[in-house]
Amino acid sequence: MxxxxxxxxxxxxxxxxxxxxxxxxxxxxxxxxxxxxxxxxxxxSIVAQYSKAREGLVSFLGDGTRSLHHLVDTTDYLEKRGNRADASDWLKRDSRMSIEAVAAFQRAYNKLGFRLxxxxxxxxxxxxxxxxxxxxxxxxxxxxxxxxxxxxxxxxxxxxxxxxxxxxxxxxxxxxxxxxxxxxxxxxxxxxxxxxxxxxxxxxxxxxxxxxxxxxxxxxxxxxxxxxxxxxxxxxxxxxxxxxxxxxxx
Structure with missing residues (x-):
């Protein structure tokens, strides 16, 4: 047991x-x-809320080239995770909101001043x-x-x-x-x-x-x-x- x-x-x-x-x-x-x-x-909690979004944004910011593949890969992962047949309601909601978070950060990136x-x-x-x-x-x-x-x-x-x-x-x-x-x-x-x-x-x-x-x-x-x-x-x-x-x- x-x-x-x-x-x-x-x-x-x-x-x-x-x-x-x-x-x-x-x-x-x-x-x-x-x-x-x-x-x-x-x-x-086995999975912290927004953990994958945070992970993707941190990887993006920590990359000296600021390659967008970090954001693209994170979004792709979250879309697949949320669409899994066995995804719980919590996982679907977290995936959707995490995608929104990544998109919101990308829109505000220049305004936030991180580029420099x-x-x-x-x-x-x-x-x-x-x-x-x-x-x-x-x-x-x-x-x-x-x-x-x-x-x-x-x-x-x-x-x-x-x-x-x-x-x-x-x-x-x-x-x-x-x-x-x-x-x-x-x-x-x-x-x-x-x-x-x-x-x-x-x-x-x-x-x-x-x-x-x-x-x-x-x-x-x-x-x-x-x-x-x-x-x-x-x-x-x-x-x-x-x-x-x-x-x-x-």
Whole structure:
């Protein structure tokens, strides 16, 4: 008899993604509780949403020639995947929306300014920001490098955002600014050996709207710090979902 795949994981210590922190800052009290629950008891997923679209766009940006075959091949793969006879409704929907994401990015490519930037793919594992009460995973997609006359690059990084769940343009922009601020902080913590971090090169890219946002100042980091303290204080009080099947919370 095979082993049934668990639906949930468990984090003993407070840790969220950059996207979760960005959502938390703008959320209602009820929604904040849900975000902490999702972070403490993360759902396991065999296939992450938009993973193939992200993979294709990162390959495109990391290719110095910016060959369009990365985008064409990704779209072809997604079309075939979505049309498979055994494709689930989830797979069909993800394939369709991922194709839309690739097309949206291609339309906005010149406007986003990536054409003149040297982008490089990142290692599979990245350290988490650990200076606050809760750790924050900043899963950057590419690092950005601009040479200077001094021989030391200006550096930054970008995260591609695919969420279509937030309909408010103002909230989408604010969340992107939070994520960009975390990217800049990440560069200052972990990339100083590669060059001098530049705010202008730290980008949260909203793929579907074809726009990007840069980081804000110290006040934004203060808000993030306060949110981390609140999350850490509530972490152990948050109960698992009703269908939780992961390890027993300690």
């Amino acid at each position: 095979g082993i049934t795949e668990k639906r949930y994981g468990y984090r003993a210590n407070p840790q969220l993604s950059a996207a979760q922190i960005a959502a938390y800052l703008l959320a209602s009290p009820t929604r904040r509780k849900s975000i902490i629950r999702d972070a403490r008891f993360p759902k396991r 930037l040297d982008c490089r793919e990142t290692p599979a594992r990245l350290p988490a920001l650990d200076e606050w009460a809760a750790k924050i995973s900043v899963d950057i997609d590419v690092t950005i490098h601009v040479p200077t006359e001094t021989g030391k690059d200006r550096i930054g990084a970008a995260i591609l955002l695919f969420s279509r769940g937030e309909s408010s343009e103002a909230k989408r922009i604010e969340q992107s600014k939070t994520i960009a601020s975390l990217i800049f902080r990440f560069c200052n913590r972990f990339m100083l050996d590669r060059g001098d971090p530049d705010k202008k090169l730290c980008l949260a890219v909203d793929v579907f709207t074809g726009s990007s946002q840069g980081p804000q100042g110290q006040r934004k980091l203060d808000h993030i710090r306060d949110a981390c303290e609140e999350i850490a204080a509530r972490w152990d009080t948050i109960n698992p979902p009703e269908d939780y099947d992961g390890p027993s919370p300690g």
